[in-house]
Amino acid sequence: MNKTKQLFAGTILTAIGQELAQADYTLNLTEGVTKISHDVYDLHMLILWICVFIGLGVFGTMFYSILHHRKDKGHQAAQFHENTTIEIIWTIIPTVILISMAIPATKTMLDLGDVQDSDMSVKVTGWQWKWEYEYLDNGIKFFSSLDEESNKARQLGSDIDPRTVPNYLLNVDKPLVIPTKKKIRFLFTAADVIHSWWVPALGWKKDANPGFVNEAWAQVDQAGTYRGQCTELCGKDHGFMPIVVVAMDQPDYDAWVKKTKSEAAQGPDLSDKSRDELITAGQGVYEKNCATCHLPTGEGVPGAFPALKGSPIVTGDINKQAEIVLNGKGAMPAFGKMLKADELAEVITYTRNALGNSVGDEIQPKAVHAMLPEGAAAVSESDEDEEEAEEPAPAAEPKADESAPSSSKEALIAKGKTVYESRCVSCHQAGGQGLPPTFPALTGSDVVNGDIKEQIDLMKAGKGMMPAFGGTLSPEEFAAVVTYTRNALGNSVNDMITPEEIEPLLQ
Numbered sequence: 033m034n035k036t037k038q039l040f041a042g043t044i045l046t047a048i049g050q051e052l053a054q055a056d057y058t059l060n061l062t063e064g065v066t067k068i069s070h071d072v073y074d075l076h077m078l079i080l081w082i083c084v085f086i087g088l089g090v091f092g093t094m095f096y097s098i099l100h101h102r103k104d105k106g107h108q109a110a111q112f113h114e115n116t117t118i119e120i121i122w123t124i125i126p127t128v129i130l131i132s133m134a135i136p137a138t139k140t141m142l143d144l145g146d147v148q149d150s151d152m153s154v155k156v157t158g159w160q161w162k163w164e165y166e167y168l169d170n171g172i173k174f175f176s177s178l179d180e181e182s183n184k185a186r187q188l189g190s191d192i193d194p195r196t197v198p199n200y201l202l203n204v205d206k207p208l209v210i211p212t213k214k215k216i217r218f219l220f221t222a223a224d225v226i227h228s229w230w231v232p233a234l235g236w237k238k239d240a241n242p243g244f245v246n247e248a249w250a251q252v253d254q255a256g257t258y259r260g261q262c263t264e265l266c267g268k269d270h271g272f273m274p275i276v277v278v279a280m281d282q283p284d285y286d287a288w289v290k291k292t293k294s295e296a297a298q299g300p301d302l303s304d305k306s307r308d309e310l311i312t313a314g315q316g317v318y319e320k321n322c323a324t325c326h327l328p329t330g331e332g333v334p335g336a337f338p339a340l341k342g343s344p345i346v347t348g349d350i351n352k353q354a355e356i357v358l359n360g361k362g363a364m365p366a367f368g369k370m371l372k373a374d375e376l377a378e379v380i381t382y383t384r385n386a387l388g389n390s391v392g393d394e395i396q397p398k399a400v401h402a403m404l405p406e407g408a409a410a411v412s413e414s415d416e417d418e419e420e421a422e423e424p425a426p427a428a429e430p431k432a433d434e435s436a437p438s439s440s441k442e443a444l445i446a447k448g449k450t451v452y453e454s455r456c457v458s459c460h461q462a463g464g465q466g467l468p469p470t471f472p473a474l475t476g477s478d479v480v481n482g483d484i485k486e487q488i489d490l491m492k493a494g495k496g497m498m499p500a501f502g503g504t505l506s507p508e509e510f511a512a513v514v515t516y517t518r519n520a521l522g523n524s525v526n527d528m529i530t531p532e533e534i535e536p537l538l539q
Contacts, residue, residue, distance in 0.1 A: 216252075
């Protein structure tokens with residue numbers, strides 16, 4: 033029996049020793065790289081030493097009493113009670129201790145929630161299982177997913193040693209980039225389930241809840257790369273949605289913004305491709321975005337994630353499959369919001385000609401792009417242009433007619449819808465219903481339906497969590513989105529303002 037116990041204990045100790053040999057352990061919190069993280073660390077140390085002092089006092093008194101007042105068995109203990117002086121002392125001392133702890137704790141908590149006077153705002157949306165970042169001040173928006181090397185190594189049967197992968201499960205394809213020495217306000221929400229955004233070096237973590245918005249802020253003074261993870265059990269791939277924050281000095285950050293905007297302006301590659309090209313590229317898109325649920329072989333997880341192999345949807349009408357991929361269904365997210373048109377065309381074609389399927393067809397990026405909201409709008413505008421070109425030009429005042437479209441209410445509303453969808457929809461929602469109380473509704477809003485100049489002043493200067501659009505929108509964009517909000521989203525003020533009228537107001 034003793035030998036069995038020794039063997040069992042030895043096995044446990046060996047396992048613990050192996051774990052300790054493979055991991056780095058510390059005995060305290062990390063200090064972080066932000067002022068608020070330092071404040072949290074200092075508060076932690078203050079409370080720790082207060083607790084140590086109290087512990088020494090309590091246990092010291094207890095052990096002294098046990099040793100000094102010990103008596104023989106049967107000894108009658110002294111009887112006493114109602115010592116007013118002692119009762120006052122043991123009430124005052126804990127009260128003083130609690131107050132001394134509450135003052136710095138309250139100050140730190142207030143500082144944690146103070147997002148006022150921020151230099152820029154970033155909206156963070158949690159998805160299963162990736163993060164979406166939207167820079168509310170410059171319009172940059174992208175998804176951040178687990179990097180390809182970690183994604184391959186984590187797959188069962190990959191035969192890849194995770195220790196050979198740099199920053200295994202803590203690296204992403206597109207990190208969040210922020211400037212140093214700027215106060216960054218973060219807005220957190222989720223598109224499906226509860227997530228939690230945590231980067232230890234920043235000194236805090238925040239839950240991302242569907243239908244709600246939480247706030248936090250950080251100011252990183254030292255350039256570098258800081259890593260974190262989702263800390264909420266958000267589903268089967270909870271452990272595979274890391275966070276990477278890259279802090280850059282202002283010149284480097286400005287260069288990154290310029291490059292990112294330039295790449296976004298290029299849009300997706302809508303050129304026609306051969307079926308083989310689409311299938312080859314689609315495999316990579318599938319492994320990164322779909323294999324998690326539907327498995328690398330397309331067999332799925334019965335009862336949770338349907339198989340793609342032999343699926344009537346995948347082997348049926350290609351346009352119906354594209355609609356499901358773009359718009360989502362059930363637990364499947366809307367990939368039309370995550371992937372570009374060329375990536376969508378590639379993965380759709382791949383699933384129909386691989387994973388045990390051989391439909392023998394393909395869909396081109398142009399066709400997918402036309403199904404997306406921005407693609408449909410472009411097609412609609414193109415059709416309108418063709419119709420206008422077919423109509424005979426008026427015989428008189430051609431110059432007036434040529435200039436009219438840019439300043440007419442209809443043209444401004446059409447332009448304003450595009451601006452609204454790129455700059456405002458993430459907070460005020462597509463239908464203008466907002467996310468009360470954090471983001472007020474525009475439908476029926478007193479501001480939108482009131483004096484147009486008051487609305488312009490509010491949008492120009494910003495208010496609360498709303499950034500100042502006066503420095504980020506051109507006069508044409510500003511006039512268009514103001515006119516759009518007053519004549520759409522359930523509002524019918526039936527007025528407008530032109531870019532020429534807006535320009536002096538933005539000075």
